[in-house]
Amino acid sequence: MSSDLAALPRVRFVDGDAADVERNVITGYERLSGRSLAKGDPVRLFLESVAAVIVQQRELIDWAAKQNLLAYASGNYLDHLGALLGVTRLPARAAVCTVRFALSAPQTFAVLIPKGTRVSPDGALAFATDEVAVIYAGDTSTEATVTCLESGAAGNGYAAGKIDRIVDPIAYVASVVNVTASLGGSDAESDDSLRERIHLAPESFSVAGSSGAYEYWAKTAHQNVVDVSVIGPEDEPGNVYVYPLLADGGIPSSDILDLVSGVLNGEKVRPLSDRVFVKAPEAVTYRTELTYYVARSRAAAAGAIREAVERAVAEYESWQRSKLGRDVNPSELILRVMAAGVLRVEVTSPVHAVLTPSQVAIVSAESVVNFGGFEDG
The missing domain is CATH 3.30.300 (GMP Synthetase; Chain A, domain 3)
Incomplete structure (x- = not known):
């Protein structure tokens, strides 16, 4: 599917302009009754309240109709559109990693580590073993896969060595430590992601x-x-x-x-x-370094402009890394920084670089954003 949902023309099923609705209600009454309504007339005030209800109803009608369109649908309505093509929302996932259980000394018998044995990085968040693990006679350790008991991103990011507490003590087992970083946890699929997959679904046929x-x-x-x-x-x-x-x-x-x-x-x-x-994908790294200048007439807003510039730089870096094959484009950076309210900007880095579809542009260091001073516009 090559069409872009964002490029489709905006649609509205009913007119919800409050002024038009109020005018139509009042003029309709005046035409039928043969009397003119002054601003403070109780009948006019009542009709204005009726018009407000009509406007709200029209907004609800427009919203409800749009829930039948992929570009607008959200929540459960989007789930129902997906069901038409056999696409379901991906559920939340829990983070996983590999841990190593170690004995205090080799034993002459096998030590069993039950399924569901809990380990933790901090005593609060817990991971549990997915299967039964065994430390055989003469061995001192074994590895097992553990899954976070809390779905979502909460269990992500624990580097090797950080999950080192045994919540459920086991005889002869002296220690535990994760040997891989915990990752893979995520919340339930977002509307935007599900909408994109529904849009792509016909390709799967x-x-x-x-x-x-x-x-x-x-x-x-x-x-x-x-x-x-x-x-x-x-x-x-x-x-x-x-x-x-x-x-x-x-x-x-x-x-x-x-x-x-x-x-x-x-x-x-x-x-x-x-x-x-x-x-x-291959990460192609770049640095962001620029100097911006503010018009002297806007000196009082220099602080707010500084914040807007830093926000524009962060959004640019996010934009660069959000799609594969997106060229490193300093012109986009200039455009965003100029929109933040500066007079002009000099970009030292990055320089334009063409990427292949298997590459992604990732900023490699903290951004350097310099204020060059005030200039006459």
């Missing part, structure tokens, strides 16, 4: 392995996948390379890549003649 189909199925693997590039090199017939990008420019871990690969290599997804390879 293809049995020929279209790029749109691969993009659709890749996004079903995890709700943090926000962009996908699909490349079929002409010199490698049958090979398909898929590059998923996570929210806010995140580079997918091996766990996420495995999830996507598992979906795309499903028997009912991958054409028999295709060989699908799921790879992490």
